[in-house]
Amino acid sequence: MARSTNTRFAVAVHVLTYLAGSTGGRPVSSDELSESTNVNPVHVRRVLGPLREAGLVRSRPGVHGGWELAVEAGAVTLARIWRLLQGDDPMLGLHGPDPACAVGRRVHESLTALDRVVADAVATELEKVTVHDVLTGGVPTPRRPTRPSGGRAR
Amino acid sequence: MARSTNTRFAVAVHVLTYLAGSTGGRPVSSDELSESTNVNPVHVRRVLGPLREAGLVRSRPGVHGGWELAVEAGAVTLARIWRLLQGDDPMLGLHGPDPACAVGRRVHESLTALDRVVADAVATELEKVTVHDVLTGGVPTPRRPTRPSGGRAR
DNA sequence: CTAATTCGTCATCATCATGGTTACGGATTG
DNA sequence: CAATCCGTAACCATGATGATGACGAATTAG
Numbered sequence: 121m122a123r124s125t126n127t128r129f130a131v132a133v134h135v136l137t138y139l140a141g142s143t144g145g146r147p148v149s150s151d152e153l154s155e156s157t158n159v160n161p162v163h164v165r166r167v168l169g170p171l172r173e174a175g176l177v178r179s180r181p182g183v184h185g186g187w188e189l190a191v192e193a194g195a196v197t198l199a200r201i202w203r204l205l206q207g208d209d210p211m212l213g214l215h216g217p218d219p220a221c222a223v224g225r226r227v228h229e230s231l232t233a234l235d236r237v238v239a240d241a242v243a244t245e246l247e248k249v250t251v252h253d254v255l256t257g258g259v260p261t262p263r264r265p266t267r268p269s270g271g272r273a274r
Numbered sequence: 275m276a277r278s279t280n281t282r283f284a285v286a287v288h289v290l291t292y293l294a295g296s297t298g299g300r301p302v303s304s305d306e307l308s309e310s311t312n313v314n315p316v317h318v319r320r321v322l323g324p325l326r327e328a329g330l331v332r333s334r335p336g337v338h339g340g341w342e343l344a345v346e347a348g349a350v351t352l353a354r355i356w357r358l359l360q361g362d363d364p365m366l367g368l369h370g371p372d373p374a375c376a377v378g379r380r381v382h383e384s385l386t387a388l389d390r391v392v393a394d395a396v397a398t399e400l401e402k403v404t405v406h407d408v409l410t411g412g413v414p415t416p417r418r419p420t421r422p423s424g425g426r427a428r
Numbered sequence: 429c430t431a432a433t434t435c436g437t438c439a440t441c442a443t444c445a446t447g448g449t450t451a452c453g454g455a456t457t458g
Numbered sequence: 459c460a461a462t463c464c465g466t467a468a469c470c471a472t473g474a475t476g477a478t479g480a481c482g483a484a485t486t487a488g
Contacts, residue, residue: 279444303433303435304435305434315434316436316437319436320436333434334435335433335435337434338433340434340435341435
């Protein structure tokens with residue numbers, strides 16, 4: 121669904137931007153990162169794990185250890201980060217209709233296909249933005265300034 | 275966001291497709307709808323509430339009451355359903371960085387703007403599909419047949 | 429009028445995803 | 459050896475999501 125109460129992507133973007141910016145190449149501890157992101161250090165490490173496996177960051181234990189970028193900030197698209205953290209998780213949120221119902225099967229097939237189309241569209245947008253863009257403020261702005269639509273209570 | 279364990283959109287699409295299809299104009303009870311969608315009747319009514327307020331469906335109590343479409347299936351885009359149920363909920367999932375951190379503020383602003391861009395992209399895709407398309411199988415298929423990407427354990 | 433049906437809605441509960449917290453082992457530095 | 463910091467597991471707290479049960483109001487059948 122529309123997810124999201126999942127902040128891993130945001131935390132990852134934040135950390136990479138932080139590493140690309142305010143550090144002079146020195147490694148940064150997950151403690152320091154946790155203060156800026158406002159999540160706890162363990163979670164920072166959990167989020168960064170997949171990014172390290174993908175070669176985007178390095179980590180070292182020990183006294184002057186911590187995290188540092190392993191690639192240039194301009195070479196990391198947000199789409200890459202998204203895929204590493206969200207994988208192929210559905211964007212739209214599917215249900216499990218009665219398999220004996222013809223309409224149910226068709227709807228489910230359609231929504232599954234549509235979910236991939238939507239995920240591709242999202243990836244296309246995220247492909248346009250790099251960590252460097254976030255750092256320098258070069259992020260695209262919505263075409264429609266703010267959704268003027270009639271609201272909906274929640 | 276990366277949501278989604280939220281099936282309201284899927285249920286709504288299912289129900290509207292069901293109403294557009296296998297019924298000859300007769301009202302359908304939420305009991306019958308709940309069997310096909312495989313969720314409980316109360317949930318069906320809760321999902322359909324906003325759609326009724328928007329004029330997409332009608333409901334009537336009583337012996338031969340139930341739900342029926344109030345508009346043509348070809349006139350209902352999935353984007354409309356999405357907006358009615360998900361509103362402006364974030365797609366990407368934001369975090370709450372330390373407001374005292376300059377990087378944190380910039381990241382948060384960027385992600386907020388980017389979230390709207392992504393939501394627009396999603397809406398654009400959903401705009402191309404109507405309930406009638408789902409009923410007849412005319413739903414677009416992904417350009418990349420299936421994400422071939424190297425997996426990521428979960 | 430009375431009974432049956434069906435929606436509308438509330439209150440409550442179970443489950444699950446997400447993160448927070450604590451803990452401890454291993455690696456690195458000084 | 460002591461201090462620092464990652465890696466990871468275990469456990470817990472919170473919140474979102476639906477399921478379930480209940481009851482009133484509206485509508486129709488008899």
